[in-house]
Amino acid sequence: MNSSQSFYFxxxxxxxxxxxxxxxxxxxxxxxxxxxxxxxxxxxxxxxxNSKPMSIQQFHSSLSAKEIIRxxxxxxxxxxNGLQKPVAQxxxxxxxxxxxxxxxxxxxKNINGGSEGELVVTRNRSYQQGPIAFxxxxxxxxxxxxxxxxxxxxxxxxxxSHTHLSNVSEHWYRNALIxxxxxxxxxxxxxxxxxxxxxxxxxLCQLIFMDNSSMAGHxxxxxxxxxxx
Numbered sequence: 001m002n003s004s005q006s007f008y009f010x011x012x013x014x015x016x017x018x019x020x021x022x023x024x025x026x027x028x029x030x031x032x033x034x035x036x037x038x039x040x041x042x043x044x045x046x047x048x049x050n051s052k053p054m055s056i057q058q059f060h061s062s063l064s065a066k067e068i069i070r071x072x073x074x075x076x077x078x079x080x081n082g083l084q085k086p087v088a089q090x091x092x093x094x095x096x097x098x099x100x101x102x103x104x105x106x107x108x109k110n111i112n113g114g115s116e117g118e119l120v121v122t123r124n125r126s127y128q129q130g131p132i133a134f135x136x137x138x139x140x141x142x143x144x145x146x147x148x149x150x151x152x153x154x155x156x157x158x159x160x161s162h163t164h165l166s167n168v169s170e171h172w173y174r175n176a177l178i179x180x181x182x183x184x185x186x187x188x189x190x191x192x193x194x195x196x197x198x199x200x201x202x203x204l205c206q207l208i209f210m211d212n213s214s215m216a217g218h219x220x221x222x223x224x225x226x227x228x229x
Contacts, residue, residue, distance in 0.1 A: 027127070029055045030102055032119045035071050037061045040119070048147035051126040062114040065093050072097070072106050092117070101125065132158060134205070134226055135176045139163050141215060154228040159221060166209035166220040170194060173207055173222065202229030 082098035108117030
């Protein structure tokens with residue numbers, strides 16, 4: 001299990017309730033309290049992962065993973081109910097705290113000279129994502145859907161599963177996008193499978209086609225990264 005999957009192991013166990021539709025730019029997530037030793041960088045200031053609003057930061061520290069967990073355990077235990085017990089998952093140590101409608105999660109592992117990990121803030125109320133505007137094959141089953149906002153640019157990453165092989169998907173998506181005014185920019189290959197790039201005005205999209213699926217009875221998956229401009 002990789003670091004992102006480990007975080008979602010905690011986060012996705014939390015129950016959320018739907019709210020009315022809102023603008024991605026409008027909602028705000030609280031800041032994560034930082035240890036003075038931490039050097040952090042943003043992965044996503046605002047993103048929606050399967051209707052769950054969150055922010056993600058990566059950090060490095062000269063402190064050990066145990067010391068990082070001890071710092072947050074001490075900090076959160078005096079802020080009322082909501083502190084969960086530390087959890088070990090492979091080489092990672094994790095701790096989560098729920099407060100005022102949000103969950104604060106830290107995941108950290110030891111490295112040479114200290115530790116590294118991620119800090120995630122997740123809102124308990126879900127974000128109503130609305131219908132998918134990108135063209136999808138009629139048998140596509142959505143596996144994950146992520147909205148993000150970075151420096152004012154909106155993007156959406158959609159992973160779908162199909163019952164047919166990836167070459168059928170490639171043919172269908174190429175024809176569907178060209179019919180809707182997209183132009184093919186480049187074709188190539190990646191470790192995970194064939195990929196294609198398309199552009200329509202200021203919009204860009206990358207499609208990666210994979211001949212495997214996590215869904216029973218399905219043979220392929222397509223990952224669509226759509227930059228909306």
